[in-house]
Amino acid sequence: MSEKTVLVLCTGNSCRSQMAEVLLNHDLSGRIRAISAGTKPQPNVADGAIAALKEAGLCYEGLYPKDVDAVSDQNIDLVVTVCDNAKETCPVFPRQVKTIHLPFHDPHGEPLESFIRVRDDIRARLIPAVKEALSL
Numbered sequence: 001m002s003e004k005t006v007l008v009l010c011t012g013n014s015c016r017s018q019m020a021e022v023l024l025n026h027d028l029s030g031r032i033r034a035i036s037a038g039t040k041p042q043p044n045v046a047d048g049a050i051a052a053l054k055e056a057g058l059c060y061e062g063l064y065p066k067d068v069d070a071v072s073d074q075n076i077d078l079v080v081t082v083c084d085n086a087k088e089t090c091p092v093f094p095r096q097v098k099t100i101h102l103p104f105h106d107p108h109g110e111p112l113e114s115f116i117r118v119r120d121d122i123r124a125r126l127i128p129a130v131k132e133a134l135s136l
Contacts, residue, residue, distance in 0.1 A: 013038025
């Protein structure tokens with residue numbers, strides 16, 4: 001079975017989608033390759049997202065916000081929108097791509113505990129949803 005590519009799409013690509021990318025690549029390693037992007041990427045990944053990943057012992061090296069245009073030419077098997085704005089502005093891809101919408105709370109400006117709760121919520125809900133969507 002070949003690896004499937006999952007694009008996690010958010011507005012700023014600085015928090016929820018970055019944590020989702022790391023969690024998917026960790027928990028479904030060898031079955032999927034997750035990438036993330038934003039419709040309006042921020043300059044940096046949120047410090048709270050990095051801290052929440054670090055606290056869980058997950059690799060956060062090399063993360064940076066990317067524009068969805070930079071990844072739209074890749075062979076994507078599934079698009080997951082994790083915020084309502086990204087769902088509404090989800091771009092059209094060169095070929096038809098299965099899309100699911102699974103919104104998560106935006107913890108920007110909140111304490112680390114909020115980022116950790118969102119990280120754990122992503123792990124609890126997104127991993128099973130992706131497995132189901134891709135029949136893994």
